[in-house]
Amino acid sequence: MNTIFTRRFPTRLRLLIFVIISLVVIFSAERMTPYRVHLSSLLSPLQFLADAPIEALDSVSDNVKSRATLIAENRLLREQELIISDKLLTYEHLRLENIRLRALLGSPVKYKQRKLIVRVQSVDTDPFRLQLVINKGKKDGVYSGQPVVNEFGVVGQVIDVSQYNSRVLLIADASHAIPLQNQRNDVRLIGLGKGDLHQLELQYVTKSTDVKIGDLLVTSGLGGIFPEGYPVAKVSAIENRGSEIYSTIKIQPIAQLDRVRYLLLLWPNQPADSDEPAKGR
Amino acid sequence: MRQLPTISLLIIWLSVLGALLLQIMPIPPLIDAYRPNWVLLVGLYWSMALPSRFNLGSAWLCGLMLDLVWGSPLGINALAFVIVHCATVLHFKKIRSFSIWQQALLIGCISFSYQLLSYFFESWLNDVRIPDGYYFSSLSALVVWPWLFLVLRKTRRHWRIS
Numbered sequence: 001m002n003t004i005f006t007r008r009f010p011t012r013l014r015l016l017i018f019v020i021i022s023l024v025v026i027f028s029a030e031r032m033t034p035y036r037v038h039l040s041s042l043l044s045p046l047q048f049l050a051d052a053p054i055e056a057l058d059s060v061s062d063n064v065k066s067r068a069t070l071i072a073e074n075r076l077l078r079e080q081e082l083i084i085s086d087k088l089l090t091y092e093h094l095r096l097e098n099i100r101l102r103a104l105l106g107s108p109v110k111y112k113q114r115k116l117i118v119r120v121q122s123v124d125t126d127p128f129r130l131q132l133v134i135n136k137g138k139k140d141g142v143y144s145g146q147p148v149v150n151e152f153g154v155v156g157q158v159i160d161v162s163q164y165n166s167r168v169l170l171i172a173d174a175s176h177a178i179p180l181q182n183q184r185n186d187v188r189l190i191g192l193g194k195g196d197l198h199q200l201e202l203q204y205v206t207k208s209t210d211v212k213i214g215d216l217l218v219t220s221g222l223g224g225i226f227p228e229g230y231p232v233a234k235v236s237a238i239e240n241r242g243s244e245i246y247s248t249i250k251i252q253p254i255a256q257l258d259r260v261r262y263l264l265l266l267w268p269n270q271p272a273d274s275d276e277p278a279k280g281r
Numbered sequence: 282m283r284q285l286p287t288i289s290l291l292i293i294w295l296s297v298l299g300a301l302l303l304q305i306m307p308i309p310p311l312i313d314a315y316r317p318n319w320v321l322l323v324g325l326y327w328s329m330a331l332p333s334r335f336n337l338g339s340a341w342l343c344g345l346m347l348d349l350v351w352g353s354p355l356g357i358n359a360l361a362f363v364i365v366h367c368a369t370v371l372h373f374k375k376i377r378s379f380s381i382w383q384q385a386l387l388i389g390c391i392s393f394s395y396q397l398l399s400y401f402f403e404s405w406l407n408d409v410r411i412p413d414g415y416y417f418s419s420l421s422a423l424v425v426w427p428w429l430f431l432v433l434r435k436t437r438r439h440w441r442i443s
Contacts, residue, residue, distance in 0.1 A: 125351050
């Protein structure tokens, strides 16, 4: 039943043809991006389907929480709110003062920007890449290169958008680098992902640079992707080897990258009326 | 009686979609490393059983779909899929006559070479490191193969796909 077709198109020729097509696809990745949006939109229903049981389980566990847990949770949230609003009291004063000072300098900063809360879809991804899939896509205005943060600090940036969901590359991925500055002395640095969720590295820091263990590193706003001032990592280890010019500095991301459920998408170039994020659930 | 070609193709591609779903389904992190590459296994089965319906082109398409749902650089898995499917497409008669455990051993080896290839291509494009337990998935491919083979053969015979 199946000997004729092999004569018509020898397998080796097919192999050659498909290897060439694959290489063309791989090397024209930049030009393929607009098509990729449509292609991944075709397959994104699969991701929603795979994630559906987890989402359903989540809502079930929300519904069957006992009264005691709810009371405990409520109390915890009230305490947190008290602490946060105490901080905000002084923050508002400082913010206004900062705006006045900035105005004197002639460089006003935008404070209010569009934000959106998104949920992480629990689907498996490429084993070589540290990335997440989130449940908002092009339809909600998500764009490639968009900064993503959570309540602790910077998580990553959007690399791939489909119509209904999109993909976030974590700052710890081996192909990711983020421009940073030391909060203590404004020294500018570059944080390079190493493929390890709990550790990044600082690139090209000479031994004489003033970096100490425990320093907080925040985004510097250079590079145009991440807005200035979001916390990223803490310096966890510094190693100086005798013969090398640069020291090896390990930093630990502040956002716990292995246990993210909800994230915040930022639109740094879109001012908003209020500072409240839109509900994206 | 033979099945209509469109129905055969439909069932083959439905099984591929099912495999894609299994591939991205959330499972406990403890056994995540042991997840076999379902798309690869299903593709290998069809290319071995029906090379006239499922040949290198279909294998390439499967790889491309895996690239899309996994978020890999486009074409990486497609390329690796085409190369390893050559083994089954060229020697489908020989492999069919193997006993089921011999087949499983062979499929384990093919899955291993697929993993080596995809690591090679990824490291060629980007600076990547092999995650812990990366090669366990070939081991579970070996274990899963007999059951998958029986299920798919049952499907093929039930629907008289040819």
